Amino acid sequence: MDARHEVEIALIVNGVAVRRRVEARKSLVDFLREDLDLTGSHVGCEHGVCGACTLRVDGALARGCLMLAAQCDGSRVETIEGVAASGEIADLQRAFAEANALQCGYCTPAMLLTADALLRDDPALDAASARRGLSGNYCRCTGYHAIVEAVLAAARVRREASRG
Amino acid sequence: MKPAPFAYCRPATLDEALESLARLGPEARVLAGGQSLVPALNMRLAQPSALVDINRVPGLDGIRLAPEGLVIGALARQEAVLRSPLVAQHAPLIAQAMPHVAHLALRTRGTFGGSLALGDPAAELPACAVALDAILRVARRAGEREIPAARFFRGIYATALEPGEILTAAVFPTRAAAWRFHFDELARRHGDYALVALAAAARVDGGAIAEARLVFAGVGLTPVRATRGEAVLAGRRPDAATLAEAGRALDADLDPPSDVHASAALRRHLARVLMARALAGLVTGA
């Protein structure tokens, strides 16, 4: 098989089938932002450290800056746009709004997706495990206190909803 | 920064991957998890001519118990290793180390083999591999070979892997029941590379350490096995005098680097502290 500088990819993005031709070097997050106009995922460092580009690939969290679009041929990608539209994180969004757990909003999409993954994995998480779980997402505005509050509030709501 | 241009292919089998690597030559790199390679590409620190994406190669991501020991496939995702009951039972040292490795979003893509093949002396998994006498399985066009962990790590980002070779699995031989394990690290922030990490194992007899294995990360060009420190501890209880003597022996074992994160003196000191804490934990079973 030949290695190519441009590849054809076919993937599902937010439930919609997409076919494009991309440069091999183009990152997944740049592809989503530039080729598909899905600008809700943000770029903060391109080292994989700040977390602003966090999204879902094949159902799991991934750093959009550390994956190539080319690798995602055949994959299922979900960004904040799709996840927000589905309503599945409405409780987290509400909790964030009420706690003012966002200021400039740049870290927010990634923070929401990460928080959602944490809550699915551990619905009973406490403040310390919330802080550890969010420790890969940089926020410069909030100092994290309100974000932790919001995540714990959403956890309570989800626990009550699953009981009721 | 955006990467310099490169070509890309995604072989469907291990044979195709090996054949692609051979054809593309030494300027081509294997793309597995990408969690270390892609940042290097994004800083133009690495400028390979081509990437061979092995993520779809089947059969390399399993975690299974075999007669020779616990076999962790090179493509097993780090998060899967973290959650694996087999790893928790048969390689508890690794289970203790995994929560220190990066963050969830990186562990879902990063691979177990990728961390070993990278050979970062400050990383957790290479130190664990040395401490557990892992055997690394490597595929090449001519067949397979096995490399003991103690001979695998050669320098910073330098391993025994030769051009065209692909790591396929790590085998962790079963240890006798009397062995206990303790992993710890000192990092400024949760998930960072450690300033110093210690993958420790000990065969404990009464309150004494019959035999110890101490492998440090972050203190040299490779994971460093503190053989002189181990020798001091053998057969002794980890009391203050023993620890002081072991600490002095450790100074001969370790030649840590100085960098912007820590001086050599700090790393030496932290290594001593980690050793004392690990031994206390191993002996009490904590």
Add this chain to the structure above:
Amino acid sequence: MADAPARIPEGESYIGRSIVRPQAARLLAGRGQFTDDLRLPRMLHAAFLRCPHAHARVVSLDARAASSLAGIVRVIAGDEMASLCAGWVGTLAHFQGMKSARQHPLARGRATWQGEPVAAVVAESRALAEDGVARLAVEWAPLPAVTDAETALAPETPVIHPELGDNLAFSLELESGDPDGAFAGADHVYRDTFWMGRHTGVTLEPRAILADFDPTERRLTVYHSFQAPNMMQDILARHLALPEENVRVICKDVGGSFGIKVHIYPDEMATCALAVLLGRPVKFVADRLESFQSDIHARDHRVTAEVAVRRDGTILGMRVDDLTGIGPYSVYPRTSAVEGNQTVRLTPGVYRFRDYAARLRVVFQNKTPMCQYRAVGHPVAFAVMEGMVDRVARELGLDPVEVRRRNYVTAEMYPYTSQTGYFFERLSHEECLDRLLALASYRALCAERDALRARGVYRGLGLCAFIELTTPGPAFYGVGGARISSQDGCTLKLEPSGAVTCTTGVTEQGQGTDAMLAQVVATTVGVPIERVRVLTGDTLVSPYGGGTWASRGAGIGGEAALQSGKALKANILRVAGAMLQCEPDDLDLRRGKVVDAASGEVRLDLAELGRVAYFRPDTLPKDFQAELTVTRHYVPRHQGFAFTNGIQLSHVEVDVATGFVRLLGHWVVEDCGRIINPRLVDEQLRGAIVQGIGAALFEHCVYDDAGQLLTGTMADYLVPMAAEMPDIVVGHVETPTAFAEGGFKGAGEAGTAGAPGAVLNAVNDALAPLGARVTRQPITPEVVLRALRTLA
């Protein structure tokens, strides 16, 4: 559906309520519009060749290989750029004796810091532009680098800009009272040297600019992640030789700024010049590597302090010597002297001793330029002052709380002018202290600390009292010749539907300007807050104003909104009076309804008023003109700054074996005048505190002797992440300013002002029983272990 009430006895006040920000929903859905999200037709991308040396001549630059690459549109270097964009000098007249060399958007012949842009490549994509940069053939001749502030003025040290004569950007000596006399008469004198590590803002959204030039109209439209659009408009017009009214600057969503994005950057000016040259949109986004090297740095200070005290803990006098090493240029237009100037002037301000002397020297270095970053100078000043106060307490065996009480400027002393000429209308140090001690159960924490010491667990408590300058008047910049607006305006328009649209000259970077102003407008006009929409950041649309910096949004923007709200309400009631044929004074506007002021009886819906005013003026008296768009401006004139005050407490545990510091808790009680939205203020404090904690423990721009930045990635430069940060408890005291009707003061920077001092004091409290003390930030394990003499 319930009937609308027939009577509304009272209007609704939104002041003091924690309403949810209107912008939150949009941002939570990923619908932010950050500058890099914007695309314009035929848009190009710029990338820069940056000097890899701290100081080097550009011997030769060959662009042929770069220019021939497919997709590369233009390559440009310093001399050609200078013909498009005039250079600048970052000095202000009121900093007497200040000097700085002319700076250009692209270095001409010589680069003076690692990261200085030397050439630009414009291409169809960012990746291609970088490919072009990689193909530029450059020969550098490295020159000696000036990297030690202590020797910057020594005769053997090279002078970075020979035409200036030396490496001194600015110096200042202050004296108040008789410090020599105070020292001569003291029972004790204590001296310490503090080193504050250079650090930087690390906004999560990097700097971003998209400039579009239409040559047919000679109009430049710039989308900019920035705090002060009118300032940028003015500077672009002057330096690109365009009429001011032909330049439009639009700040959409800004992903964090904190002062980083209020300065002039050569790469951003170059990008705008390229748009003019090419007649096409050109975008530049700094990547993270560029950010570390080229965003302004801050707070690189060595401060030597001595205090003279009486044995009862009364401070008699103080001397401070501040040496700060900036970059090779003072940054334009606000200058790099402000941080040092504020440091030496703020240091003694909490306390009432009068005998004070300070010396400041600001020296050039071959390092990234340094300028204002959140809480400019305050964190250094209060780490020094409060560090010395705790030292005094420890040396004399006194309670650090009582030493503060003994020395505070107290309630009956206001109005008060500080040792360095700052005017305080009224502060509340004692009240804040009392509230903090209660909020934190301080004495209980002290007892617990003492009990744990006996078990070899070393915890510490550290206080840091502070003042914060907010709401600056014209003397701050305008007086020095800078075209930076100290006034601000608010335009309110009643829509036919009864909604109110507000445009303002203050801007939004996430602090909640949208909510804050909506609350003021809704309250003052008398409409439900859901009907108010706030728009910011467009020079073509917003009233001329200063933007956001020095915590001016509430005090200046809020007051302008209040005055505008009053004026709109009066005009609405005039229309209502004309419609209802009664006196406007007999009417009121409450919750969107015109009511009888005395009885509260609902007379008219605002939508009905809008319909008549806009579509049926034929039904109104012939000589009556409805004016339902009003603008009011405001500039504070009665005091130079609306000072605020507060106090913070840090609770730490130091692992004395490893030197690691664990943050157990943090408290702040702050007085920022009348609070509009308590939750927004609390969150500003929390975010600002964590930035201060970052400086205290983690963040450091480290240079080697050759001027190479060693902490140039997110892996090497450590920012605070969630797992290491404490919960932060907030309390408030409210002392409104009487000089403005709203009584609002600023709150954006107070958290950063006091956090480093609190953490420093807490660590020293923990180490005190072991005879160790630290005066260096960031307080790394290395610093702690050296203080403990565990490491040599």
